[in-house]
Amino acid sequence: MSERQQNATAPAVAHVDPLGEPFxxxxxxxxxxxxxxxxxxxxxxxxxxxFDTPLTMVDGSAGAGKTLLVADWATRLGQPVAWLTGEPGEQGCGMFWAYVLQALRAAGIPLPSGIGSPGDAGRxxxxxxxRLADDLSGRERPVVLVLDDxxxxxxxxxxxxxxxxLRHAGPGLRLVLVTRTEPLLPLHRYRAAGAVTxxxxxxxxxxxxxxxxxxxxxxxxxxxxxxxxxVERTGGWAAGLRLSALAAERSPDPEAYLKEFExxxxTIADFLLAEVLKRQTARTQDLLLxxxxxDRFCPALVAxxxxxxxAEPVLAALHSQNAFVEDLGQSWYRLHPLFGEILRAHLRARSPGLxxxxxxxxxxxxxxxxxxPEALAHGAAAGDWNFTAQALVDDLAIGQLLGGxxxxxxxxxxxxxxxxxxSAAADLVRAARDLSEREVDRGLAHLRRAEEQLAAQPPxxxxxxxCLLLWTLGARLSGSPGTAERAVAAAEELRGEVSARLLEKHPELTAFLLTHLGSARLWAGRFDDARATLSEVASGPGGAATALPREDSLGQLALIDYLNGWLxxxxxxxxxxxxETETSGADHPRCAGSGLGRLVLAAVAVDRGELARxxxxxxxAADCGNPRDPVTATSRSLVTAGLLLARDEPVAAAAAAVPTVPALAASPWAEARTALITSAAHLAEGRPDSAVKVLDDVSCAGEPAYAxxxxxxxxxxxxxxxAIGLLDDVRPGDRTGPRVTVRAALVRARDAEEAGDTATARKQLAHALLEARRERLxxxxxEAxxxxxxxxxxxxxxxxxAGWLTPEGSGPPDGPGPAAYAPPLVVxxxxxxxxEVVDGLADLMSTEEIAAHLYVSVNTVKTHLKSVYRKLGVNGRADAVRRAREHGLI
Known part of the structure; x- marks a missing residue:
């Protein structure tokens, strides 16, 4: 009997498959x-x-949650869904279609009585x-068929x-395939027509x-x-999350378990080894291990x-099978992170030492x-430090250890x-690491040892x-401008022997060289040379690689501007x-530029009377670290001393002005400014003769900023x-800013006022106010x-x-008569x-009575009184009370 005859006489509902076995x-x-x-x-x-496309494909790896996703969707459709789950090792077209027809019948979907069922498992x-396609094509409501696995x-x-x-059933069939691999259907046609979900x-x-x-x-x-x-560790993989959560439920500390589990x-390892690794051939298993x-691999690296x-077809097949191998493009692949972690553990167990x-x-x-970067990571993982250090240095990437x-x-x-x-390269890495951490002595020791080895090997x-880059940094940190100059000169001669491609690839090397040289020149007081060098870095190539030297250079340029008086x-x-580093995407906690930049801003705030800021x-600035670099350390000492002086703490100011970082070579501006702070502290204590004596060794020659x-x-x-002779002898250049010229005008104003020449004094004051107003100085x-x-x-x-030094609208009252005192300076x-002390003054209490009332010592009250007088710009009790009332303070 032919199959057609068998089908024609087959019962409406089949109870056995083509092999005679029950479904x-x-x-x-x-x-x-x-x-x-x-x-x-x-x-x-x-x-x-x-429902909008004839074909839907849910294609994912084992345990990705495909089946449960589609099962949940199917139960909520509100209509019958024919479901068929694949069976491993199933053979033959006849067997497949027998089960498809039975799935339709099991879902209550009526089929033509004469359609029958295949009698041959193989065909x-x-x-x-x-007949099946024709019947489906006539349906008003499409049949949903899900083929799982x-x-x-x-x-x-x-x-x-x-x-x-599927093609001939038209809108009468909606086929949903749940699969780990792409089916052998002509998917390109469906995709081109927008006919697949x-x-x-x-x-x-x-x-x-x-x-x-x-x-x-x-x-x-x-x-x-x-x-x-x-999620990052599991890659969002459904089975990994579920198995992790199930295991964590049994742990006394679930959060710690999920963070640290091996x-x-x-159970995740058991799942992946059984469902993925062991399904592969022995050669493919070895490849995966x-x-x-x-982190990623290509056919050549696999070889x-x-x-x-x-390896190319093997990798492509693993990816198409959703075997936790992701295609990155350009023939590069990577493993799912958790699968890779499990495979590494399996590799150690299977092949110790490999x-x-x-x-x-x-x-x-x-x-x-x-x-x-990947070569360095694998060299370090192998413990091959000589290779790893040599690879870093050969690539001219040593500067990346210094910041970025x-x-x-x-x-x-x-x-x-x-x-x-x-190796010499290993010692250079040690030196770079130590110098970047400001361990100068230890870093220089490694640097000398590397140089000895370099001398004994081919160029x-x-x-x-x-090596020269690190010598430049070492010279900067130790305060040795001469060493920095020689190192950079030698580096310039050597650049022609290095690949131009490498120099272009690593712009940070040149940027760091020039930044350290500029800092050394700044320490030496060669402001013009320092500015030229630092400006070259600040205006040089952008990007994250050079962000830190650019920031560092900008901080030092800001300091030069401040030292020259331009607030x-x-x-x-x-x-x-x-x-600078924020806009470039770079970030590093040891940033010299951000610390120095904040110190300059703090110095500007002190000069503007903004002491809290x-x-x-x-x-x-302290949060940016405490760098060994003498320029920054000295700046911190001087700004701290200036703030203490502004707070009427002259003794503490004189002590704070002394730099705490030693330097091999003295800095003329650092010594001069330390002396100026000390002198100002003596003046604040009422010791003008001591103030002058401190300045005996400070020369104004070529430095109008000190005069x-x-x-x-x-x-x-x-x-x-x-005093006047000093000012007359100075011929300020373009670099001298208002901070200097305002002080000079005040000297002349005070001199004229003491000589009784009020008109000249006011003229000099007017000049000083005009200069200071632009800078809010x-x-x-x-202090005048x-x-x-x-x-x-x-x-x-x-x-x-008015408005920046005194309150807006202050001035004499309307009408004739002598001008009243304007409200005091805004400090x-x-x-x-x-x-509370001023309240006591207003009540005509003595110093001793105020001390007793406030439960403090008489000396403490005197200290408060000095601060009150300074802030209100007065010299006595009565004026203090009057000014305080004018401001509504009492």
Missing amino acids: LQTRFAVPARPATFLRRPRLAAHLDQA VEHGLLV FDRMTSGPVAEELEFV EIRDAELAFTTDEAAALVELHGLRLPPEAVRAL AGRS RVSIT ELTGRGG EPELHRRAARWLRAAGFL VRAGDLTELFSPMGPEAT DAALRLS CRAERTALAALT AQTLLDE ADIAWAQLAAGNREA RRPFL GPRIRRLLDSPSLQGLA EELSARER
Whole structure:
């Protein structure tokens, strides 16, 4: 009897398959969802598009949650869904179509009575397929057929027959394939026509929010950072998340378990080894185990690790099978992170001692291929420190250890390097690491040892240039400008022997060289030369690689502007330094430029009388570290001393002005400014003769920036001719800014006022106010003494001071009569304790009575009184009370 005759006489409902065996009813059942199943609306919404396309494909790796996703969707459709689960080893078109027809019948979907069922497990009559397609095409409501684990039942002939039925069934059939591999259907045609709905591995991966909801279903509440870490480790893989959560439920500390569990000794490992690794051939298993030591791999690298070629089709097949191998493009692949972790543990158990050798092979291949960061990582993993250090230096990448986006990673990478590494390159790495941490003596010792080894081996331009870069940094940190000059000169001669491509690849090397040279020149007081060098870096190539030297250079340029007396210019440059690494994407905690930039801003704030802001900036600068570099350390000492002086703490100011970082060579500006601070402290204590004596060794020759401060001390000591002579002898150049010229004008104003020439004094004050107003420079006026401040109350000067030095609208009252005193200079608000002292003054209490009332000593009250008088710009009790009332302070 022919198959057609058999089909014609077959019963309407078949109870046995073509082999005469009963149908396995479990294959037609929609899988049940566990209590911890999480419905994900974004995926359900995507699946709803299945009614818009004839074909829907949910294609993902084992355990990706494909089946439960489709099962949940199917149960909520509100119509019958034919479900068929594939069976391993299923053979024959007849068997496949017999089960498809039975799945339709089991779902209650009526079929033509004469359609029959295949009688031969290996084949199906074409007419049956025609009748089935024709029947489906006439349906008003489409039939939904889900083929789960389709990769287990597919074959070339089955795929062709299925595509025939799907194409001719038209809108009457909606086919949903749940599979680990792409089916052999003509997917290109469906995709080109927009006739396929696809959900793939990347979309199946759980998001952080979904993972948080899933672990909550398991009774776990984790902080967001713990959930993010778990998603990152599992790659959002559904089975990994579920198995991890199940194991964590049994742990006394679930959060710690999920953070620290050993993937290679978990149920996740059992799942992946059974479902993925053991399904592969022995050669493919060996390949997967060997490539697990890499973050990514290509056929050539696989050949290096396995000793065998021909990996391209194997890798492509693993990817198409969703075997946890991701295609990165350009023939590069990577393993799922958790799968790789498990494979590495399996590799150590199966082949002890092989892992370091694989890392060595990978390191050498990657270095030859030009992938330096990965080569360094594998060299370090192999413990081959001489190779790893040499690779870094050969690439001229030693500067990346000094700062930049990779500095932290490189420091951590080389931290395990021990004394077994004895090459010159290894000592250069040690020197770079120590110098970047400001361990100067230890760094220079490594540098000398590296130089000794270089002298005993053939010339190596990259090694030598790297050595010179580190000598420049060492010279900067030790305060040795001459050494820096010689190192940079030698580096310039050597550049021609180094690959131009490498120099272009590593612009940070040149940027660091020039930055350290500029700092050494700044320390030496060669401001013009320093500015030229630092400006070359600041205006040089942008990007993250040079962000830190640019920031460092900007901080030093800001300091030069400040030392020359230009407050606004210094402020702008310092602010640019602070934002340099932020805009470039670089970040590093040991940033010299951000610390120095904040110190310059603090110095500007002190000169403007903004003492609270100055203290905040000083504190922020301290958070940037305490660098050994003498320029920054000296600046910190001087700014701290200036702030203390502004707070009427002269003894503490003189002590703070002394630099704490030793330097091999003295700095003329550092010594001069330390002396000026000390002199100002003596003046504040009422010791003008001592103030002048401190300045005996400070020369103004070629440095007009010092002349005005020295002249002020001379005038305070009664040496009028010496004071004015200093100012007359100075011919300020373009670099001298308002901070200097304002002080000089105040010296002349005070001299004229003391000589009784009020008109000249007011003229000089007007000049000083005009200069200071642009920079909002207040400190010189606050330190000028009561006689100068009284002159500021004159109507002719109040307009120049109003709004930035004195309150808006201050001035004489309307109408005739003598001008009243204007409100005092705007300095700082009185503290709560100072207001209490002024209240006592207003009540005509004596100093002793105020002390008893406030439960403090008489000396403490006297200290508060000095501060009150300074802030209010007065010399006595009565004036203090009157000014306080004018300001509404009492």
